[in-house]
Every structure is written in C-alpha cells, then in structure tokens.
Amino acid sequence: MTSQAENELLTRVGPGTPMGALMRQYWIPACLSSELVADREPVRLMLLGERLIAFRDSSGRVGVLDHRCPHRCASLFFGRNEEGGLRCIYHGWKFDTEGNCLDMPNLPADQDFRHKVKAKAYAAAERGGLVYVYMGGARRGTPAAGARGDAVPARRDRSLLPATPVQLAAGAGRRHRHRALRLPACRQARGRRHRSRPHGSLPAGDPRRPPRRARHRLGDDVHGLSSGRARQRLPPLRPFPDAVLGNVPERALRRQHHRPGLGPDGRHPHHAVLPELEPADTTAHPHRCGCRDPGFRTLFADPAEHDRLVRPLAARRQCGERLSDRPRAAADHELQRDHRRLPTGFRRHREHGRDLRPHPRAIWCRATA
Amino acid sequence: MIVVTRRRLLEAAVALRDKGTVPPLVDNPEASWSARAGELVAPADQPWFDAYEAALGQAVRQDRRLAAE
Numbered sequence: 536m537t538s539q540a541e542n543e544l545l546t547r548v549g550p551g552t553p554m555g556a557l558m559r560q561y562w563i564p565a566c567l568s569s570e571l572v573a574d575r576e577p578v579r580l581m582l583l584g585e586r587l588i589a590f591r592d593s594s595g596r597v598g599v600l601d602h603r604c605p606h607r608c609a610s611l612f613f614g615r616n617e618e619g620g621l622r623c624i625y626h627g628w629k630f631d632t633e634g635n636c637l638d639m640p641n642l643p644a645d646q647d648f649r650h651k652v653k654a655k656a657y658a659a660a661e662r663g664g665l666v667y668v669y670m671g672g673a674r675r676g677t678p679a680a681g682a683r684g685d686a687v688p689a690r691r692d693r694s695l696l697p698a699t700p701v702q703l704a705a706g707a708g709r710r711h712r713h714r715a716l717r718l719p720a721c722r723q724a725r726g727r728r729h730r731s732r733p734h735g736s737l738p739a740g741d742p743r744r745p746p747r748r749a750r751h752r753l754g755d756d757v758h759g760l761s762s763g764r765a766r767q768r769l770p771p772l773r774p775f776p777d778a779v780l781g782n783v784p785e786r787a788l789r790r791q792h793h794r795p796g797l798g799p800d801g802r803h804p805h806h807a808v809l810p811e812l813e814p815a816d817t818t819a820h821p822h823r824c825g826c827r828d829p830g831f832r833t834l835f836a837d838p839a840e841h842d843r844l845v846r847p848l849a850a851r852r853q854c855g856e857r858l859s860d861r862p863r864a865a866a867d868h869e870l871q872r873d874h875r876r877l878p879t880g881f882r883r884h885r886e887h888g889r890d891l892r893p894h895p896r897a898i899w900c901r902a903t904a
Numbered sequence: 905m906i907v908v909t910r911r912r913l914l915e916a917a918v919a920l921r922d923k924g925t926v927p928p929l930v931d932n933p934e935a936s937w938s939a940r941a942g943e944l945v946a947p948a949d950q951p952w953f954d955a956y957e958a959a960l961g962q963a964v965r966q967d968r969r970l971a972a973e
Contacts (some may be wrong), residue, residue, distance in 0.1 A: 541914055553921040554913070560920070560930050 549584035598632025601655035
C-alpha cells in the first residue's frame with residue numbers, strides 16, 4: 536500500500552518534481568508526424584503538465600515550444616507559422632524551432648535584442664511517423680544539445696525507436712486534432728476490462744452517461760465489441776493510416792495488441808496501442824479517458840470552489856464533449872474562457888510556469904456529476 | 905504487477921533525485937522493444953504454478969540477453 540507521500544511522489548510529474556524528472560529522462564511521444572504540416576497551424580500539446588505547441592517550419596523541421604511567447608505570454612498557438620518560424624500574433628516576435636528569436640518588428644533596429652531572447656524549446660525528433668519530445672534538458676555528460684538542430688546525438692537517438700516504418704496503429708481519427716490526448720486513452724484501451732470501467736458503471740438513462748458515440752470514441756465501451764451485432768454498429772474498419780513503430784514484425788504486434796478486444800483481425804482504430812506512451816499525469820481527467828480538465832479539483836483548497844468555477848464545463852467534457860472535437864475557433868474561445876474563470880492565484884501561478892500547487896488531498900478526485 | 909511497477913518507479917525517481925542515478929532503459933531502450941506479456945498452457949497433469957515456475961525459470965531478461973550478446 537502506498538502512503539500519501541508516495542502517492543504524491545508517484546503522480547506529480549510537473550517540472551521540478553522527482554517523478555517528472557524521471558519521466559523527462561525518456562523521449563516522450565507527442566503527436567503524429569502527419570499532424571504537423573509545414574507552414575500550417577501549430578498543434579497544442581500537453582506533456583507532463585506543460586502546455587506546449589508543436590509546429591513544422593518551412594524546411595520541415597519540427598519545433599516544440601512552450602505555448603507562451605516569452606515577450607508577453609500570449610499563446611503562440613495563435614501564431615502565424617511563417618517562413619522559417621512561428622510569429623506571435625501579439626507583437627510579432629518570431630521564433631524558430633529551437634526557440635531562437637528571429638525578429639522583433641515592434642522595436643527599432645537599434646533597440647533590437649533578439650539575440651538575448653529565447654523561447655522555451657524542447658528537442659524533437661521524428662521516428663516512424665511519431666514526433667518524440669525530449670524534455671530532460673542536458674543529459675549527463677552530453678553537451679547541452681549543441682547539435683540539436685543538425686543531428687540527434689547518439690545517446691538520445693538510442694532512446695528512440697528504430698526508423699524502420701511498420702504499418703501499425705496510431706489512431707485513425709481525423710476528428711482528433713489533438714492526438715496527444717489520445718495516447719493515454721489508447722493505453723487505457725489495451726485491456727478489455729479497463730475499457731469498460733470509466734463510465735460504464737453509470738446506469739442507462741443517467742444524464743452523466745456519455746452518448747454512445749462518445750463512449751465508443753473514448754474506447755471505454757465494450758458491450759461485447761467482439762460480438763457480431765456490436766461490430767455492425769462500429770464505423771467501418773480502415774487500414775491504419777500512419778506508419779508508426781517497430782522492428783517487430785507487424786503481425787506479431789497486431790496480434791499482441793489486439794488480442795484482448797477484437798481478435799486477430801480486429802483492427803478498430805481505438806485498439807491502437809503504442810509501446811511507448813505519454814504517461815497519464817495529474818493534469819489528465821481523473822477518469823483518464825483522454826479528456827482534460829484544466830481546473831481539476833485537487834488544485835483547489837476547497838473542492839466546492841472547483842465545483843463553482845469549473846464544474847459546468849468539466850461536466851460537459853466528461854460527457855464526451857471535448858475540445859478537440861470542435862472547430863478550432865470554438866475550442867480556442869473555450870480554452871481562454873476556462874482560463875479566465877480560474878481564480879487569480881491559480882492563473883498567476885500557471886503563468887509563471889511553475890508546477891501545479893501541491894495539495895494534501897488525494898490526487899484523483901472522486902468524479903461527481 | 906502494479907505494485908511492483910509502482911515500487912520500481914518510486915525507487916527510480918528517488919534514486920534519480922538523491923543520487924542522480926539514471927533510470928533503467930534510458931541507456932538501453934532496445935531492451936524494452938520486445939517486452940510483451942507471456943503465456944503458457946500448463947500440462948493437464950501438472951499443477952499450473954509448477955509449470956509457471958518452470959517457464960519463469962527459462963525466461964531471460966531482455967536487457968541481460970542484449971548485454972550478453
């Protein structure tokens with residue numbers, strides 16, 4: 536039985552926490568390579584409690600930056616992905632994939648100090664159709680990523696998967712703009728029993744029970760997925776769209792991963808399982824069904840405060856209404872609104888980029904309606 | 905399994921924090937590539953835990969196998 540202190544140690548993975556430091560020793564799969572298109576909009580990521588954005592510049596390099604512009608903390612998610620970098624929409628500062636500031640159009644040339652400014656950036660590398668992020672900073676004995684833009688240092692490279700592409704399951708949903716959210720959900724989908732847990736216990740007719748389609752998408756409804764009738768209700772199976780991993784024969788992996796739910800031929804996208812996945816962290820929804828609740832309860836000294844401020848939106852999310860399913864403009868609006876609704880102390884805390892405030896209460900809050 | 909995993913995670917995190925020990929598989933990630941669940945069919949005339957012990961005795965840890973090669 537783990538003690539409360541051990542639970543804290545286990546579950547806090549933000550910057551500066553021991554478990555966070557441990558996780559940051561490994562490369563973390565962040566999103567699909569196919570999600571990042573050169574000179575197109577960035578993609579939001581939430582990795583180990585850090586809000587990041589990923590984008591691909593004109594030359595095809597992938598950059599992973601803190602979502603806040605170092606100038607005025609506007610979200611670079613809204614930035615323009617221009618030639619060779621991402622330009623903040625607020626004052627036009629432009630950053631390349633390594634976080635170097637390339638342009639400061641709001642300052643006269645003689646006051647320009649772009650060489651002193653650096654956005655927080657993490658090393659990113661692509662392997663087998665996935666973008667991996669290394670958030671650990673300099674590795675012991677390794678030069679601080681001096682060669683990052685040119686080539687991935689050998690030590691780091693060994694932490695990555697082989698480059699040989701193998702057709703495998705990274706999730707087929709075009710609907711999901713923010714695929715990083717899917718990865719933990721995929722892991723949950725591995726076991727049949729797990730899938731039936733999160734929302735499965737609510738009685739039929741309960742308003743909290745997610746609509747069938749949502750449940751299905753989150754991968755948590757089994758209801759006999761292997762039976763003939765249930766299969767007919769599923770959307771048609773497609774071949775996996777993205778090459779993902781491996782030096783293991785494809786068939787062996789498929790058999791391995793699909794055995795619990797659908798049998799050897801079951802290729803439902805939600806049963807995609809990757810060997811390495813982003814760990815579920817304390818910013819994930821307590822149900823760990825893949826959705827995120829930015830104001831989750833344990834951050835608040837008084838849980839009632841959480842309910843008052845955040846609950847309505849969280850409740851909607853819990854019912855399968857997810858940011859990533861909406862048109863981007865609406866999602867952005869909602870995210871910003873979320874942010875404004877949080878208490879001032881919390882917001883300020885977030886903006887300084889420190890870890891979430893620790894709280895003596897249990898980590899996973901009990902889900903209430 | 906869950907208990908063991910948690911315990912190992914805790915130990916690795918504390919070791920990294922206190923001693924700077926690099927956690928397992930950072931330097932030899934290939935050891936985890938073929939990590940998969942195992943299975944066996946026990947003979948009908950043998951207690952399953954005996955069969956399990958025998959099978960477990962033959963299992964080779966991937967990282968040690970790689971180190972030996």
